[in-house]
Amino acid sequence: MSEKLVNLIADLQEEEALATARQLIEGGTDPMAILERCREATEIVGKRFEQGQYFIPDLLMSGEILQEISELAKSRMKKGITTGYAGKVVMGTVEGDLHDIGKNIVAFFMEANDFQVFDLGVDVTPEKFVEKIREVQPDVVGMSGLLTVAFKAMKETVDAIKEAGLREQVKIMIGGAPTNEQVANSVGADAYAKDAQHGIELAKHWVTSC
Numbered sequence: 001m002s003e004k005l006v007n008l009i010a011d012l013q014e015e016e017a018l019a020t021a022r023q024l025i026e027g028g029t030d031p032m033a034i035l036e037r038c039r040e041a042t043e044i045v046g047k048r049f050e051q052g053q054y055f056i057p058d059l060l061m062s063g064e065i066l067q068e069i070s071e072l073a074k075s076r077m078k079k080g081i082t083t084g085y086a087g088k089v090v091m092g093t094v095e096g097d098l099h100d101i102g103k104n105i106v107a108f109f110m111e112a113n114d115f116q117v118f119d120l121g122v123d124v125t126p127e128k129f130v131e132k133i134r135e136v137q138p139d140v141v142g143m144s145g146l147l148t149v150a151f152k153a154m155k156e157t158v159d160a161i162k163e164a165g166l167r168e169q170v171k172i173m174i175g176g177a178p179t180n181e182q183v184a185n186s187v188g189a190d191a192y193a194k195d196a197q198h199g200i201e202l203a204k205h206w207v208t209s210c
């Protein structure tokens, strides 16, 4: 059934994809696992876009389907929210990049895992990151980027945090489909997280070992 979901999203079959996601959620499948399958589907959409089979409206449609499924998944997750406090996270999609579906999923799951999240949105300049870090003194900074040009913005953000004298106070993680460990090293971040679960594990580890 989850394989079917991947194909339906990749083929942009909005209604059937939503119905299948709803069935999976109601059948007790882990919402996070469903979102992971959705991410796989968007890789297929991305490839079809690169190959000239899909165009911008198709990217938009895939984004819309993803958004709707993540709302469904989130409504199921809310029941599990606990009441502790794990730490503070400042998060945003870096300057020049408007992709926010993945970042929103990560922010949601961080909150559901007791982190206080300050989500700065998309196209966030290095100055805005610095300003928020000064204001709320977070434990962790999360930067999202889906465009390869975002790597430059990530580096500029880390550099701005260093110049502001705040680098030693925070741990920085990056994420987004084209990022990896090498990108994390080259932009000066502490780690790369492949998905929300990985990001939460890293953040928890950092907060408890500080």
Ligand code: B12
Residues within 6 Å of the ligand: 035, 036, 038, 039, 042, 043, 044, 045, 046, 047, 049, 050, 056, 059, 060, 062, 063, 066, 091, 096, 097, 098, 099, 100, 101, 102, 103, 105, 106, 141, 142, 143, 144, 145, 146, 147, 148, 149, 173, 174, 175, 176, 177, 178, 193, 194, 195, 196, 198, 199, 200
């Ligand atoms: C949907 C989509 C769009 C939508 C975005 C809607 C939105 N509100 O976000 C729209 C239509 C607006 C769009 C626009 C563009 N897009 Co687009 N888009 C996509 C697509 C198909 C899916 C992205 C997505 O939402 N994935 C699903 C989420 C859940 O996955 P994710 O973001 O990777 O997030 C997960 C992890 O990576 C991780 N994660 C992400 N961030 C973070 C942060 C932290 C801190 C942590 C811990 C983890 C983490 O956790 C998430 C959950 O698992 C991708 C294809 C792809 N392969 O990703 C192309 C893609 C990213 N887009 C691309 C392009 C080229 C564009 C445009 C330039 C097109 C154009 N010519 O206008 C514009 C750019 C606009 C801009 N300035 O940003 C290219 C980028 C190529 C490149 N190498 O730079 C891609 C890869 C498609 C392709 N293969 O060509 N796009």
